[in-house]
Amino acid sequence: MRTLNLAWTWRSYLTAAVNCGRDYSPWSAAWTALPRRAYCVEATLRQQMEDLTERERRGLDRLYQGLLQGQRACLAESITLVETQHPRKKVLAQMLLQRVLAYRKQQEELKGGKPLAFRVGLSGPPGAGKSSFIEVFGKMLTGRGHRVSVLAVDPSSCTSGGSLMGDKTRMTELSRDMNAFIRPSPSSGTLGGVTRTTNEAIVLCEGAGYDIVLVETVGVGQSEFAVADMVDMFVLLIPPAGGDELQGIKRGIIEMADAVVVTKADGELLVPARRVQAEYTSALKLLRKRSSVWNPKVMQLSSRTGDGVSRLWEAMRAFREGGLASSQLQARRRQQQTVWMWSLIRDSALHLFQEHPAVRAALPQLQRSVSAGDLTPGLAADLLLKAFTSSQ
Numbered sequence: 323m324r325t326l327n328l329a330w331t332w333r334s335y336l337t338a339a340v341n342c343g344r345d346y347s348p349w350s351a352a353w354t355a356l357p358r359r360a361y362c363v364e365a366t367l368r369q370q371m372e373d374l375t376e377r378e379r380r381g382l383d384r385l386y387q388g389l390l391q392g393q394r395a396c397l398a399e400s401i402t403l404v405e406t407q408h409p410r411k412k413v414l415a416q417m418l419l420q421r422v423l424a425y426r427k428q429q430e431e432l433k434g435g436k437p438l439a440f441r442v443g444l445s446g447p448p449g450a451g452k453s454s455f456i457e458v459f460g461k462m463l464t465g466r467g468h469r470v471s472v473l474a475v476d477p478s479s480c481t482s483g484g485s486l487m488g489d490k491t492r493m494t495e496l497s498r499d500m501n502a503f504i505r506p507s508p509s510s511g512t513l514g515g516v517t518r519t520t521n522e523a524i525v526l527c528e529g530a531g532y533d534i535v536l537v538e539t540v541g542v543g544q545s546e547f548a549v550a551d552m553v554d555m556f557v558l559l560i561p562p563a564g565g566d567e568l569q570g571i572k573r574g575i576i577e578m579a580d581a582v583v584v585t586k587a588d589g590e591l592l593v594p595a596r597r598v599q600a601e602y603t604s605a606l607k608l609l610r611k612r613s614s615v616w617n618p619k620v621m622q623l624s625s626r627t628g629d630g631v632s633r634l635w636e637a638m639r640a641f642r643e644g645g646l647a648s649s650q651l652q653a654r655r656r657q658q659q660t661v662w663m664w665s666l667i668r669d670s671a672l673h674l675f676q677e678h679p680a681v682r683a684a685l686p687q688l689q690r691s692v693s694a695g696d697l698t699p700g701l702a703a704d705l706l707l708k709a710f711t712s713s714q
């Protein structure tokens with residue numbers, strides 16, 4: 323039974339959100355020494371709280387308590403809230419997240435600073451066997467007492483509204499498992515937006531007590547890099563068929579992989595699977611090591627027969643234990659938090675810039691001149707930035 327912090331009030335949310343463990347109450351010494359910027363954080367949070375209507379406050383309380391009790395419906399509703407484009411709901415989503423984040427931090431401190439959940443990214447080309455693997459792997463994990471959530475990042479659903487990862491019902495057995503939670507990719511928005519909401523959905527899943535979070539993506543565009551930046555361990559799934567050397571998998575993404583898994587190693591595909599495994603083993607030897615405590619592994623498995631699935635889990639556990647013992651895993655998470663913040667800033671700054679009336683007015687003419695070769699891109703960019711900054 324998980325400990326529920328039912329006595330948590332909005333006041334403690336505010337304090338926990340800002341304090342990060344120190345006493346910043348207005349009468350404390352730390353408060354007086356607090357930089358002005360931090361005071362603004364407090365003021366902003368206080369203002370947001372005061373602005374809540376009674377209905378909003380009750381709604382957020384219900385979601386928060388339901389989430390902590392591990393109710394799947396509340397988790398689903400909370401993720402929908404962070405995915406919303408509605409400006410008011412966006413504020414509510416951030417308040418909920420801040421509260422869950424503070425709760426998570428408190429729980430982590432009780433566990434000696436150990437992260438509550440293990441985040442694993444799974445990427446691979448369409449048809450690599452990702453969903454079949456997650457089905458078998460997820461069932462194995464829930465069978466061993468874990469609670470597993472599966473989030474998806476599908477870049478095709480962002481650009482075309484179509485879906486590379488398939489609209490078919492995936493992972494049917496796992497989706498019926500009470501200890502599993504499966505969330506498809508948001509079906510609209512930019513990759514940046516989807517990345518943001520997936521990062522936030524991970525926090526919510528952890529708050530809801532899922533100790534293993536799997537983030538699945540298809541190996542297209544930049545989505546793999548985005549997912550590699552939000553997980554503790556990044557695993558590349560490669561099908562044995564194809565024959566082309568390394569099957570055109572981007573070199574950059576192989577460098578990000580903590581493990582490469584050759585799927586469908588059964589029946590007639592066993593021999594090609596061994597060949598692909600050997601190819602990747604040699605390729606990885608040539609790459610720069612990402613960690614001083616871990617050598618990326620190349621393994622093979624079959625979701626059909628189950629061979630190799632628990633071997634992979636043993637390797638994942640070894641990766642996690644090594645990362646925690648050396649503090650590299652915690653360091654990676656800290657760095658990811660900053661990367662995430664900067665990517666949010668980039669997205670918002672670009673949006674502000676593109677929507678600025680002076681930029682919108684000047685853009686079409688300048689863009690035409692640049693494509694016609696009459697104006698250098700550098701000068702056009704300078705003019706647009708000037709239009710933006712001079713009318714702030």
Ligand SMILES: Nc1nc2c(ncn2[C@@H]2O[C@H](COP(=O)(O)OP(=O)(O)OP(=O)(O)O)[C@@H](O)[C@H]2O)c(=O)[nH]1
Nearest residue numbers: 448449450451452453454486487488586624625626
């Ligand atoms: N022989 C064999 N076939 C497999 C195995 N795993 C998956 N397949 C087959 O490979 C095909 C693709 O599997 P999926 O699990 O749907 O692959 P995916 O990567 O999730 O594909 P998308 O949903 O398109 O992204 C299906 O026809 C599966 O039956 C396996 O372990 N062995």
